[in-house]
Amino acid sequence: MASAIRPMLLRQTAALRAAATTTRSPILSRTSSPFQSAVTKNAVRVAAFHASSPRSILPPGPLNDAAPVPDPSPTHGSYHWTFERLVAAGLVPLTVAPFAAGSLNPTLDAILCAMLLVHSHSGAQSIIIDYIPQRKYPGAYKASIWLLNIATVLAGIGLYEFETNDVGITEAIKRVWKA
Incomplete structure (x- = not known):
């Protein structure tokens, strides 16, 4: 949940900062300032949990390749199974x-x-x-x-x-x- 909210909060903070710097109206800067600081505080709190960049856990390479699938054969293993059953x-x-x-x-x-x-x-x-x-x-x-x-x-x-x-x-x- 925090990772889903973080980008939204950061976008809102960036949008509010951009709006406050581009328009110097005292009404907008007064009304957005308390909200902006609350959003910034929350964004900083959330970002503290997500300080590292997302990385994959396993290294790339042959470890992550799919297992090779053998060609299908209707008799593969059946002779061995039949022999075991006959012996038993x-x-x-x-x-x-x-x-x-x-x-x-x-x-x-x-x-x-x-x-x-x-x-x-x-x-x-x-x-x-x-x-x-x-x-x-x-x-x-x-x-x-x-x-x-x-x-x-x-x-x-x-x-x-x-x-x-x-x-x-x-x-x-x-x-x-x-x-």
Whole structure:
């Protein structure tokens, strides 16, 4: 409100000063003088709050450019989404089958471990893509993807060792469940 009033008050003050200096009539100078001083006082009070010139907050340059919009593609991301859904849906029978059938098949166990690893990797990758955007944090994004890939390889090696040198994941779950 004060910024809207300030230009009006300053214009009125300037107009009254110009009128008082150009016409030396005693009536106009007497009648406008008290009003002129009140307007000038108010204008000075308002101007005290607006002493600096208006400046833009952000510097000009690439920071204020619009985000590039990629060309529309009906299949962009759909293959990735479909693959994630197939892996998630495939985990349901793979987690139930070893316990329902009662057999401990190492091949079924290895497939379950691989699907769990792929499911975990794609879920963590989606989190990184969503919360550490490559356009905004290129270094952190690249480091996060590398850390995820390293963690996935280490988890795969650990699951392989657990499957080949120990009882396997389904037998371990059975033992924990009965304990």
